[in-house]
Every structure is written in structure tokens, then in C-alpha cells.
Amino acid sequence: MPKSVDYDLSQINAHIIAYSDRIQRGTKEDRATPACVGALTTAGLDQVTMAAIPESADVLDTEIREALAAGARFILILGGSGFGVGNYAPEVVRSIIEVEIPGIAEQIRAHGLTNTPLSGLSREVVGVTARDSSGALIISSPGSRGGALDTLEVVTPLLPAIFHQLDEQR
Numbered sequence: 001m002p003k004s005v006d007y008d009l010s011q012i013n014a015h016i017i018a019y020s021d022r023i024q025r026g027t028k029e030d031r032a033t034p035a036c037v038g039a040l041t042t043a044g045l046d047q048v049t050m051a052a053i054p055e056s057a058d059v060l061d062t063e064i065r066e067a068l069a070a071g072a073r074f075i076l077i078l079g080g081s082g083f084g085v086g087n088y089a090p091e092v093v094r095s096i097i098e099v100e101i102p103g104i105a106e107q108i109r110a111h112g113l114t115n116t117p118l119s120g121l122s123r124e125v126v127g128v129t130a131r132d133s134s135g136a137l138i139i140s141s142p143g144s145r146g147g148a149l150d151t152l153e154v155v156t157p158l159l160p161a162i163f164h165q166l167d168e169q170r
Helices: 021-025 032-043 057-069 089-096 102-113 117-121 145-167
Strands: 013-019 047-053 074-078 125-128 137-141
Touching: 013 032, 013 057, 021 047, 032 047, 032 074, 032 145, 047 057, 057 074, 057 089, 074 145, 089 125, 089 137, 102 117, 102 125, 102 145, 117 145, 125 145, 137 145
Parallel strands: 013 047, 013 074, 074 137
Antiparallel strands: 125 137
């Protein structure tokens, strides 16, 4: 078993983006965002902001960049990871990150497959914006409550190691 990394996650600002026309318009209840806020708070992240935006690649790109400028170091996008109309989250995330971490996305899909075969339809992308302490972790996750929680069940135990690695001084 690898040695655990001691890292104070309370210093990490997180931002959750509900990427859904229906949630943004208020015609669908957002069950995923509150569940994710709870999971992140339990994991030790004290500062979690939220936004609901329409399914537009340009709007998503702007929201991510504004969150990064405001100091977010963990951005979780809920929705838009499939291949339907408006599902552009993976493409937008790839245009912003410097390093993709495909192993984590594979872990998330594998974990999700224990709950539903639909997990294989996700084009989830995980990556960091830089290879140093200026780097932020960005994840495009399924928008369902179950898919989002599957994502965090895999990712939250990895957060200390991810941010420790980003913050390491060489």
C-alpha cells in the first residue's frame, strides 16, 4: 500500500459547474451539485462555490477561466461528458489543461461500471492546468448524482497526492 500524503485540503478552493440547460433554467432539480458539495466538504475542502450554466462550449470555457482567475484549484464539471447535443465538456477541458491524467478517468469509469453499464458512455476527462503550484485540477464528470458521486469516490482519496505533487518545489 502506498504511503498516504499529508496535505491540508482546506486550502484548496473548489468550484462545481452544473453544465445543463434544464438545471440552469430551473426546470430540472440539481441533485448532483449538493451531493458533491457534501462529499468535498467531508473530504476537507472548506471553500466550494457553484454555478449553473447552459450547455454552450463558449460559456463553459468562460466559466472555467473565470473560476481559475478567482483562485479555484479544483473544478468539477457536472454534465456534458456524453456525446449528445451540447456535450462539449471534454473538448473544453482538453483545450484548457496542460496535462491529461487518463488513468484517473479510467478508474472513474471502471468504478462506475460496478454501479451501471452506462458508465462506459462517459467521455470523462481529468487533467491539470500546469505542472506546478499554479496548477488546478479540472474534471468533466457525468451530470447524474450517481455518476458525480462515483467520480468523487475515486478522486477525493487522490486529492492530497495530486495537490502535493503540484505544490512540490524541486
